[in-house]
Each structure stands twice: as C-alpha cells, then as structure tokens.
Amino acid sequence: MAAWSPTLGRDDMLQSLNRLDFILLExxxxxxxxxxxxxxxxxxxxxxxxxxxxxxxxxxxxxxxxxxxLSKFETAAYTASSITPEQLAQLGRQIAALPNVASVQVITREQAWEQQRRTLGYIPYLDKMKNPLTDEVWVKVRDPKQTAQVAALLRRMPGVESVAQPSETLTRxxxxxxxxxxxxxxxxxxxxxxxxxxxxxxxxxxxxxxxxxxxxxxxxxxxxxxxxxxxxxxxxxxxxxxxxxxxxxxxxxxxxxxxxxxxxxxxxxxxxxxxxxxxxxxxxxxxxxxxxxxxxxxxxxxxxxx
Structure with missing residues (x-):
C-alpha cells in the first residue's frame, strides 16, 4: 500500500475543490x-x-x-357585608397566592357604587339611596381552563359570600x-x-x-x-x-x-x-x-x- 504524502493530500484537496467549483459554476x-x-x-x-x-x-x-x-374572562368573589377593610386586604393577598391566579383586583363597595352610578348616569334618587353593593375581588386566571377549579377554591375561603364565574360563555x-x-x-x-x-x-x-x-x-x-x-x-x-x-x-x-x-x-x-x-x-x-x-x-x- 502506497504511503501517504503531503503532496498527495494537497492534490486530492485541489481536485475536490476543482470539482466543487465546476459543479457550482455549472x-x-x-x-x-x-x-x-x-x-x-x-x-x-x-x-x-x-x-x-x-x-x-x-x-x-x-x-x-x-x-x-379568553384572557379577558374574570371571576368575581363577592364578600360578606360585615368584612372589614383589613380583612378585605388580607383576602386579596390570600387569593393572589392561590395556584393558577394571574392577577387580583380588589374593589371596595364605595368604588363599585361610584362605578355603577357613572354607568347609569344621572338619576335623582340615587344620591339618597343607600349603597346596596358589597366589596368585590376580581380574579384573572392564568389558564382559562382552570377557572372552575379557582372558583371552587374561592367559595371555600372565609369572608367570601358568593362567586360569579363565566361558566357557559367560557365553555363555548x-x-x-x-x-x-x-x-x-x-x-x-x-x-x-x-x-x-x-x-x-x-x-x-x-x-x-x-x-x-x-x-x-x-x-x-x-x-x-x-x-x-x-x-x-x-x-x-x-x-x-x-x-x-x-x-x-x-x-x-x-x-x-x-x-x-x-x-x-x-x-x-x-x-x-x-x-x-x-x-x-x-x-x-x-x-x-x-x-x-x-x-x-x-x-x-x-x-x-x-
């Protein structure tokens, strides 16, 4: 068997390069x-x-x-009327710590009533009417498929009176x-x-x-x-x-x-x-x-x- 030499190696390399050059030009x-x-x-x-x-x-x-x-769907937790501002703030922190919860917005009954009045416009007897609303905690879930599970956890939390979730609309x-x-x-x-x-x-x-x-x-x-x-x-x-x-x-x-x-x-x-x-x-x-x-x-x- 013939021994390898640098000259043969260079010749083979040049031949391969020439072949590649020909193929590209062709x-x-x-x-x-x-x-x-x-x-x-x-x-x-x-x-x-x-x-x-x-x-x-x-x-x-x-x-x-x-x-x-889907990200716009939210679940609302309505609190008991007897809850204090400190308890409401603590409830918001507890809800934010739940799994699959993306964000939490706490709305006091006064803020909710003011929003309602702006929505309804000027109605004379509203100024004399007592605020019938309760504090609210609006919850946005990371995965909309987990809305029902998060709502079930909210219902078991102390201070939460009712939970509203977009069940049928969300399913569709x-x-x-x-x-x-x-x-x-x-x-x-x-x-x-x-x-x-x-x-x-x-x-x-x-x-x-x-x-x-x-x-x-x-x-x-x-x-x-x-x-x-x-x-x-x-x-x-x-x-x-x-x-x-x-x-x-x-x-x-x-x-x-x-x-x-x-x-x-x-x-x-x-x-x-x-x-x-x-x-x-x-x-x-x-x-x-x-x-x-x-x-x-x-x-x-x-x-x-x-």
Missing part, C-alpha cells in the same frame, strides 16, 4: 441557460409557499386572538378556540403537502426537459453523484428563490393587510407583534430548499436508472 450556468424553466419553477414555488405562509400566519393570528379573548369560548386551533393545524398540514406536490412537479418537469443532457453526461463517463449534484443544487436554488419571492409578498401583504384591518375594524384584536414571523420565513426557506432538492434528486435518479 449550476449557475444552468440557471441562466434554462431561464424559462427556471422562471416557471421559481414562480410556482413562490405561489405555493406564499399560500402556505398566509395559512400559517393566519392560524397564528387566530390563535393569538382567541388567547386574548374554549370550544371555539380548540376548533380554530385544530382547523388551523389541519389547513397548514394540507397546504404543506400541496406545496410539496406543486413545487416538486414543477421541478420534475424542469429536470425532464433536460433528460438528454443527463444521458450525454452518462455517456461521457460521469458518475451518478457527479450528474446528480448540479441538479440537486439547482432544485434547491429554485425552492430558495421561490421562498425569497414568497417572503417579499408575505411581508408586504401582511404589513398592509393588518394595518387595514386595524384601521377598519379597530375592536378586532389583530396584531403582528407577538407573531414569530422570522421563524415562519425561515421555515418557508427550509421547505422550499428541501422540497427542491428532494424533487430534483428523485427525478434525476429515475433517469439515471433508466
């Missing part, structure tokens, strides 16, 4: 040479990835909106949120499969149009891996270019679309602030490049085996 030449097929593949990938991005971001926005709506809201989340996930999965199918078909057509080129490379003695690599890189480039176009379309459309909704329907809690758009764009780039590479590898493999 990929770039192919993208320019087959401009029409490249344009068709890229635009098809861009359209499919844009639709996928809209569905993913839409599902995220619906999930955020349902979470904001939780069910609607679950349905929206399930529909969003299902739509994302279906559209991801459709994106993979549409993009891969476009790239496979581009490879099919160059089947004679693959055959010629085989006839001159090129190895399968050497033939496959330029097409694999080219397919990845098609997918990545499509993802870049999808990013431009998505970012522009989402920015203007959300601004329009906020201006037209201001009471609708739509915002891109908490949406991980960067993660969505990276995912689209990965999906485009991955689908392009796999579609090219499968298509070229069929012609190599033929």
């Amino acid at each position: 990929t770039l030449r192919s993208l320019r040479r087959h401009g029409l097929m490249t344009l068709a593949s890229v635009t098809t990938a861009a359209a499919a990835l844009t639709m996928l991005g809209f569905v993913v971001v839409g599902a995220m926005l619906l999930d955020q909106m349902s979470a904001r709506v 809201a939780l069910a609607a949120a679950w349905v929206l989340r399930a529909v969003g996930v299902a739509a994302c999965v279906v559209l991801l499969l459709a994106t993979a199918l549409i993009t891969s078909n476009a790239i496979r057509l581009a490879v099919f149009a160059r089947r004679r080129e693959i055959r010629i490379m085989q006839l001159v003695g090129a190895t399968d891996s050497f033939v496959r690599m330029p097409f694999l890189l080219e397919g990845s480039a098609h997918g990545l270019l499509g993802a870049i176009l999808a990013y431009l379309l998505l970012s522009t459309s989402l920015t203007h679309g959300v601004a329009f909704v906020q201006h037209t329907v201001p009471f609708l809690p739509v915002s891109l602030a908490g949406t991980p758009l960067g993660l969505v764009y990276v995912g689209l780039a990965g999906a485009g490049g991955g689908i392009g590479a796999v579609a090219s590898a499968v298509s070229v493999g069929r012609f190599l085996r033929a």
Whole structure:
C-alpha cells in the first residue's frame, strides 16, 4: 500500500475543490441557460409557499386572538357585608397566592357604587339611596381552563359570600378556540403537502426537459453523484428563490393587510407583534430548499436508472 504524502493530500484537496467549483459554476450556468424553466419553477414555488405562509400566519393570528379573548374572562368573589377593610386586604393577598391566579383586583363597595352610578348616569334618587353593593375581588386566571377549579377554591375561603364565574360563555369560548386551533393545524398540514406536490412537479418537469443532457453526461463517463449534484443544487436554488419571492409578498401583504384591518375594524384584536414571523420565513426557506432538492434528486435518479 502506497504511503501517504503531503503532496498527495494537497492534490486530492485541489481536485475536490476543482470539482466543487465546476459543479457550482455549472449550476449557475444552468440557471441562466434554462431561464424559462427556471422562471416557471421559481414562480410556482413562490405561489405555493406564499399560500402556505398566509395559512400559517393566519392560524397564528387566530390563535393569538382567541388567547386574548379568553384572557379577558374574570371571576368575581363577592364578600360578606360585615368584612372589614383589613380583612378585605388580607383576602386579596390570600387569593393572589392561590395556584393558577394571574392577577387580583380588589374593589371596595364605595368604588363599585361610584362605578355603577357613572354607568347609569344621572338619576335623582340615587344620591339618597343607600349603597346596596358589597366589596368585590376580581380574579384573572392564568389558564382559562382552570377557572372552575379557582372558583371552587374561592367559595371555600372565609369572608367570601358568593362567586360569579363565566361558566357557559367560557365553555363555548374554549370550544371555539380548540376548533380554530385544530382547523388551523389541519389547513397548514394540507397546504404543506400541496406545496410539496406543486413545487416538486414543477421541478420534475424542469429536470425532464433536460433528460438528454443527463444521458450525454452518462455517456461521457460521469458518475451518478457527479450528474446528480448540479441538479440537486439547482432544485434547491429554485425552492430558495421561490421562498425569497414568497417572503417579499408575505411581508408586504401582511404589513398592509393588518394595518387595514386595524384601521377598519379597530375592536378586532389583530396584531403582528407577538407573531414569530422570522421563524415562519425561515421555515418557508427550509421547505422550499428541501422540497427542491428532494424533487430534483428523485427525478434525476429515475433517469439515471433508466
């Protein structure tokens, strides 16, 4: 067996670099040479990835909106009329220490009566009427699903006379949120499969149009891996270019679309602030490049085996 020498190692490295350089240059030449097929593949990938991005971001926005709506549900604990201000303050601290409690707001009977009078407006006999209200403690739960458990704990606390919880309305809201989340996930999965199918078909057509080129490379003695690599890189480039176009379309459309909704329907809690758009764009780039590479590898493999 021949001994290894630094000269042989450098020669092998230079040969590998030359081969890589040739493959990259051939990929770039192919993208320019087959401009029409490249344009068709890229635009098809861009359209499919844009639709996928809209569905993913839409599902995220619906999930955020349902979470904001659910976070507004509160449970009210009404105290006994004999409770003192010190006992009321202590009760508020005890409730705040309960598990799953996010925040507590203590409202005295005087504050509640003043709010009620402002809501009702000016009514002459209200000034002479005795305050019929009691002290209140409004409780916001971290997880809306735990509202019933927190309400049960409140009822057992000393000084609490009654508890009001949004039971039926909350149950319907939780069910609607679950349905929206399930529909969003299902739509994302279906559209991801459709994106993979549409993009891969476009790239496979581009490879099919160059089947004679693959055959010629085989006839001159090129190895399968050497033939496959330029097409694999080219397919990845098609997918990545499509993802870049999808990013431009998505970012522009989402920015203007959300601004329009906020201006037209201001009471609708739509915002891109908490949406991980960067993660969505990276995912689209990965999906485009991955689908392009796999579609090219499968298509070229069929012609190599033929």
